[in-house]
Amino acid sequence: xxxxxxxxxxxxxxxxxxxxxxxxxxxxxxxxxxxxxxxxxxxxxxxxxxxxxxxxxxxxxxxxxxxxxxxxxxxxxxxxxxxxxxxxxxxxxxxxxxxxxxxxxxxxxxxxxxxxxxxxxxxxxxxxxxxxxxxxxxxxxxxxxxxxxxxxxxxxxxxxxxxxxxxxxxxxxxxxxxxxxxxxxxxxxxxxxxxxxxxxxxxxxxxxxxxxxxxxxxxxxxxxxxxxxxxxxxxxxxxxxxxxxxxxxxxxxxxxxxxxxxxxxxxxxxxxxxxxxxxxxxxxxxxxxxxxxxxxxxxxxxxxxxxxxxxxxxxxxxxxxxxxxxxxxxxxxxxxxxxxxxxxxxxxxxxxxxxxxxxxxxxxxxxxxxxxxxxxxxxxxxxxxxxxxxxxxxxxxxxxxxxxxxxxxxxxxxxxxxxxxxxxxxxxxxxxxxxxxxxxxxxxxxxxxxxxxxxxxxxxxxxxxxxxxxxxxxxxxxx
Amino acid sequence: xxxxxxxxxxxxxxxxxxxxxxxxxxxxxxxxxxxxxxxxxxxxxxxxxxxxxxxxxxxxxxxxxxxxxxxxxxxxxxxxxxxxxxxxxxxxxxxxxxxxxxxxxxxxxxxxxxxxxxxxxxxxxxxxxxxxxxxxxxxxxxxxxxxxxxxxxxxxxxxxxxxxxxxxxxxxxxxxxxxxxxxxxxxxxxxxxxxxxxxxxxxxxxxxxxxxxxxxxxxxxxxxxxxxxxxxxxxxxxxxxxxxxxxxxxxxxxxxxxxxxxxxxxxxxxxxxxxxxxxxxxxxxxxxxxxxxxxxxxxxxxxxxxxxxxxxxxxxxxxxxxxxxxxxxxxxxxxxxxxxxxxxxxxxxxxxxxxxxxxxxxxxxxxxxxx
Numbered sequence: 001x002x003x004x005x006x007x008x009x010x011x012x013x014x015x016x017x018x019x020x021x022x023x024x025x026x027x028x029x030x031x032x033x034x035x036x037x038x039x040x041x042x043x044x045x046x047x048x049x050x051x052x053x054x055x056x057x058x059x060x061x062x063x064x065x066x067x068x069x070x071x072x073x074x075x076x077x078x079x080x081x082x083x084x085x086x087x088x089x090x091x092x093x094x095x096x097x098x099x100x101x102x103x104x105x106x107x108x109x110x111x112x113x114x115x116x117x118x119x120x121x122x123x124x125x126x127x128x129x130x131x132x133x134x135x136x137x138x139x140x141x142x143x144x145x146x147x148x149x150x151x152x153x154x155x156x157x158x159x160x161x162x163x164x165x166x167x168x169x170x171x172x173x174x175x176x177x178x179x180x181x182x183x184x185x186x187x188x189x190x191x192x193x194x195x196x197x198x199x200x201x202x203x204x205x206x207x208x209x210x211x212x213x214x215x216x217x218x219x220x221x222x223x224x225x226x227x228x229x230x231x232x233x234x235x236x237x238x239x240x241x242x243x244x245x246x247x248x249x250x251x252x253x254x255x256x257x258x259x260x261x262x263x264x265x266x267x268x269x270x271x272x273x274x275x276x277x278x279x280x281x282x283x284x285x286x287x288x289x290x291x292x293x294x295x296x297x298x299x300x301x302x303x304x305x306x307x308x309x310x311x312x313x314x315x316x317x318x319x320x321x322x323x324x325x326x327x328x329x330x331x332x333x334x335x336x337x338x339x340x341x342x343x344x345x346x347x348x349x350x351x352x353x354x355x356x357x358x359x360x361x362x363x364x365x366x367x368x369x370x371x372x373x374x375x376x377x378x379x380x381x382x383x384x385x386x387x388x389x390x391x392x393x394x395x396x397x398x399x400x401x402x403x404x405x406x407x408x409x410x411x412x413x414x415x416x417x418x419x420x421x422x423x424x425x426x427x428x429x430x431x432x433x434x435x436x437x438x439x440x441x442x443x444x445x446x447x448x449x450x451x452x453x454x455x456x457x458x459x460x461x462x463x464x465x466x467x468x469x470x471x472x473x474x475x476x477x478x479x
Numbered sequence: 480x481x482x483x484x485x486x487x488x489x490x491x492x493x494x495x496x497x498x499x500x501x502x503x504x505x506x507x508x509x510x511x512x513x514x515x516x517x518x519x520x521x522x523x524x525x526x527x528x529x530x531x532x533x534x535x536x537x538x539x540x541x542x543x544x545x546x547x548x549x550x551x552x553x554x555x556x557x558x559x560x561x562x563x564x565x566x567x568x569x570x571x572x573x574x575x576x577x578x579x580x581x582x583x584x585x586x587x588x589x590x591x592x593x594x595x596x597x598x599x600x601x602x603x604x605x606x607x608x609x610x611x612x613x614x615x616x617x618x619x620x621x622x623x624x625x626x627x628x629x630x631x632x633x634x635x636x637x638x639x640x641x642x643x644x645x646x647x648x649x650x651x652x653x654x655x656x657x658x659x660x661x662x663x664x665x666x667x668x669x670x671x672x673x674x675x676x677x678x679x680x681x682x683x684x685x686x687x688x689x690x691x692x693x694x695x696x697x698x699x700x701x702x703x704x705x706x707x708x709x710x711x712x713x714x715x716x717x718x719x720x721x722x723x724x725x726x727x728x729x730x731x732x733x734x735x736x737x738x739x740x741x742x743x744x745x746x747x748x749x750x751x752x753x754x755x756x757x758x759x760x761x762x763x764x765x766x767x768x769x770x771x772x773x774x775x776x777x778x779x780x781x782x783x784x785x786x787x788x789x790x791x792x793x794x795x796x797x798x799x800x801x802x803x804x805x806x807x808x809x810x811x812x813x814x815x816x817x818x819x820x821x822x823x824x825x826x827x828x829x830x831x832x833x834x835x836x837x838x839x840x841x842x843x844x845x846x847x848x849x850x
Contacts, residue, residue: 112760113674113678114671114674114678114759114760115674115758115759115760115781116674116677116678137678137680138678158623159623159627161621161623165620165621166620169594169598170621170623172598172627172630173594173598182826186826187826188824188826188827188830189824189827190827192758192801192802193758193759193801194756194757194758194781194801194802194803195590195591195595195756195778195781195782196584196586196590196595196597196634196756197584197634197803198756198802198803198804198805198820198821198823199803199820199821199823199827199828199831199849200631200634200635200639200831200834200849201584201597201630201631201633201634201635202631202827202830202831203630204597204627204629204630204631204633205626205627205628205630205631207627207630208623208626208627209626209627225677225678225679225680226680227680227682228680247532248532248533249532251531251532251533251534251651252531252532252554253651254555254651254652254653254654255651256650256651292682292701292705293680293681293705293708293709293712294708295704295705295708296701296702296704296705296708296709299702299704299705300702351617351619351620351621351622352619353530353533353535353618353619354530354532354533355530355532355533380621383619383620383621384533384619384620384621385619385620385621418617418618418619419617419619420617420619420622420624421624422622422623422624423619423621423622423623424621424623425623426623427623427624427625431624435624435625438617438624438625439614439625440614442611442612442613443613443614443615443625444625445611446607446611446613446615446628446838447615447625447626447628449834449837449838450626450628450631450834450837451626452833452837453830453833453834453837454830454833465625465626
């Protein structure tokens, strides 16, 4: 993965930059010692590393604004960072960039139950948003797997999803307002506790812009009353195709589960060895969870079981207690950890139309065999968001490159069948150079035009999202 | 002009010598009146893809809303955001198109529970002001590939591009709908009752208040047994607001929510109609400041419909408030004199102007409609 050559002029002015940043930030909020900046050299895509010029940890919107203004004046690129859990390299620094970490801004500003919203500083972690309201019977719906660690700032930047978005949507559907600091320091208030935009839906384009349009320091999030109950059912099948057909039939029948999770045999075997959840050994396994009032759960599960039986499942297991429900989820929730125990892996994130599931799974199997690698599939089947885990050995020379090439082939396949390159992880640097598979030059030009408006000098997270060749001219003009 | 293909439409825009007024079904003359050659989207018609098992429908922009709804109903599905039909309120005749639903982010009472049109739009194709054909998003539910121009186009009223195709996430229709009705509540009590209902776990999908009849209506939808259970539990939970009546008759329930959605109460009444999106708990205080001839509340108080004497500068009367007010029905003179859309703070206005300048450099797409 190429990154632009660092701007020597910026590197040469490091001392002056640090001195100016120290004028507007507390001493301990500007980190320029190379021993310490190394902590910011990568995010969850840890194969790629580069220490930044320096890192800053502002504690207020005013400090973010003052710091950005200085970087803007001095022409220094800024890479915003939430908790650094991006799997796409969204927070990967360049050597000439300032990392702007939002971690110190983690306060709850206001909880407002009558209007069902919470206002937080965006360094707050996803799970601790729910933590702030769950004693009162509310929760924040988007639940990315990294929710214990990931920050709302990063969730907004990547428009994060999670297992339950079939019913509750992703971040953009649960975000009502933001305080955005533009690269030149301008502070903009967009949205609030009211619904929808009065003019253009700027909130909609800010969410998912990967930190390239501004730094979001505060957010108003929708919170929801917890349902009365939830219960999963586990269904095993002897082929991926049949499992895929069952998903489609459930959805067509008018049931709207909150989650439909899919695991294939390699994944079942690995998680079973790791977590001992008691899963049946079969080709494909679905975990379908419904929620609501007790009567509603019973009715939905009855319908789901009836549909499943028409597909001759090898196993159909309903949870009778909280403990059994936990056990059903245990294997799925430990899937990534389990795969990590037995292999190095790359986690892909393409989305496909649900109807293409059987075909895509078969093709992935064939393509993987062609590369002589292994793959395990675990994903959100209800919404078609796949997470094939490509297994490789980091100690075997050339294996990582082979795995990356297979990953690119699989994502290209996702686009070919009508899907997309990334469902919830974002483009970052990881899928940047595949963007031309999904988009025409005009499509990309329209997106880059938005960045031109918000950040005319292309200083915010500049080498991400767009293929370097597509953005080269703009980044050069800026430098 | 009525192009029949996206390519033709792109050529029309590229070759345009002056402003274009973009027209779907012509049922919603909202915004500052646009003078310009009429560009109709009706020639781009037809559902291009519908997969009920994937909850996905894609249609060309000029497809009639009624055709989309009929196709969905045939499979027991629906557009979850319940777009409003403006014809009664605005006294218009045409037939609404799906592209216009998207272009104005048109959502009804269920918006409070499930989201707006913008939340169910998965992808768009459009022609920008220079005649470029651009796509964004796609037809899958989870998609974070590149910037989200889908939402930017939703509610842009054609001023950033002419939509040619829109993909939606759809949802199953429901077996049963019921309304829990509270009576004779003053507005502050009604808003409190609606907040309590929305904060309950009983999945309320509509919360509206009519100060003229004194009725506060709360909608429940789903499987029949579940709706009956939840209606009972909700009535119990709201006992402090008085006894409630539970309405289950299919025809009456449907008629009630259609009337709320379409604000038909103001259809035959003289005056201008404004639509305000506010923080729901602010509704009583804002309503008092409006001094309106009549009011309706939806979205648990977050959506206020105000009927006022013709030519009233409602925003002037209201002063600053968190939210926005849109002039929906007024004479051409009033719509030319008063801003139809809420003026934005300078920094936000600068961003909006910047986007318009980039997407429509010649300023020919519905110019000024959102002023």
